[in-house]
Amino acid sequence: MVIAIGFEGSANKLGVGIIRDQHILSNVRHTYVTPPGEGFLPRETAQHHRKYVLEVLQEALDDAKISLKDVDVICYTKGPGMGAPLTVTALVARTVAQLYNKPIVAVNHCIGHIEMGRLIAGTENPTVLYVSGGNTQIIAYSQQRYRIFGETIDIAVGNCLDRFARLLKLSNNPSPGYNIEQGEKLVLLPYVVKGMDVSFSGILSHMEEHLSKWLDTKAFTIEDLCFSLQETVFAMLIEVTERAMAHVGSNEVLIVGGVGCNERLQQMMNIMCEERNATLYATDERFCIDNGVMIAVAGLLQYKSKGGTPWTQTTCVQRYRTDDVYVSWRK
């Protein structure tokens, strides 16, 4: 039996999770919520993490009913993410590893999402749609790497939804995109799909440009605009996922990342899957949204296959692609 602890703090969520082999012992998270109309910035986010990290760590240990002495391996997010928040969690992880003389493992955030999704949903080799505030990728495994078949060529889908929500000054709690309401009239928006890649920035500028006109003339309500945005961007995501599935001949899909807990997205994906006899695997907000457990899960796999990360390499980086990681733990 191996106990692993994972520290995650690449964006505005601070999370610590503990697992014993494949069993989750605890999963604690604290989110930095900004006022309506504002996004989170690196410095303030790092301050938030510094303020809460010990509290969150203690709560995770209490929930798991263990102490740090019982932990066998420390895992933390190496990247990608915002620099300042990343260094806070890396610093804590490194300190704990030194204090208790434990091996440490540096984990790619995206790989964390994928491995956690595979574990929780119980799927062996799915096509993965990874959608969050900072990432939009369609991933499939081949030859020791998670290969990115499609991705956004500009901003991430969650970023697009959040920025639109901020334009309307919707509340950021729990997340701006979450508060996008449902209307019924569809506005025609740009629909940009290039092969398996997507682009969202054009949609956002189109909406920014026409927003006041649409609302002033009462042609559309705010709800209609939210509805149209969601219908359009999700349709793009499902389309490219389906294209990737047809291309690699896969019949399983896994949705991970914060936007992945959106029920309309899951519903649309499910319809697509039914139409081509495929199976959808999805998780709920406990696991979709950034958390510590996902880092522990991916870190433990890495640790079991090739041991800890050498001390001098336990740094963090803002840019770290999913396909940079050599996946030694899969066939």
Place this chain on the structure above:
Amino acid sequence: MKDSELIVQGAEARLYKGIYLERTCLMKERFVKNYRHPELDARLTKDRIRAEARAIIRAKSAGIATPALYLVDLERRRIYMEYIENSTVLKNFIDENISGKMDVVHLLDFIGRGLGTVIAKLHSMHIIHGDLTTSNILLKNNSIESLCNNQSGAEAQFVMIDFGLARMDSTLEDKAVDLYVLERSLLNAHCEVPELFSRVFHYYQQHYQNKKQCEEILAKYKQVQARGRKRLMVG
């Protein structure tokens, strides 16, 4: 269409093979995607059927091998076209004959030359395919025997299909993105043959008509590539 049978369900459409006016015919039906909002679905389907039909005609007149168009039925969301006999999807051909095999340099060169030439021709005519992958290119079966002795006709052996995302556009950006989409799909689907794209690219540059524009595409392509690879990723 008589005696139609479903042969495959792609991402976009279902493909049926049958007899139309006494010819073997392929019918491509872009069935209703229930996950999409009905208005959005209707608009996209119509746009794509139109784009596909236009691009096939344009490409054919540019001397590129594509299936001949028989009938477009927007009401029923169908395109009827020539069924290409004795051909293999390029992806399957590469998987079976090249991946993990020795002595495949001549085959790789053949594919690189064929693809590079065809894409250069398309782009020279300002046709952007929009979804260049090895799943969207057919290779005629008889080409394999004749490939060694007839290098010049390589491109005639490659049949371009699936023009649903195609556009007529002359911007450098679009051409560069088209190439980038191809590069990524080659790298991902055929990671055992990483040198494939560089060969395609080599012949592309050789066969692109307007050399000055080709250089501009090259520069743009490097920009697009940098955008994708070094993107800041926060999650």
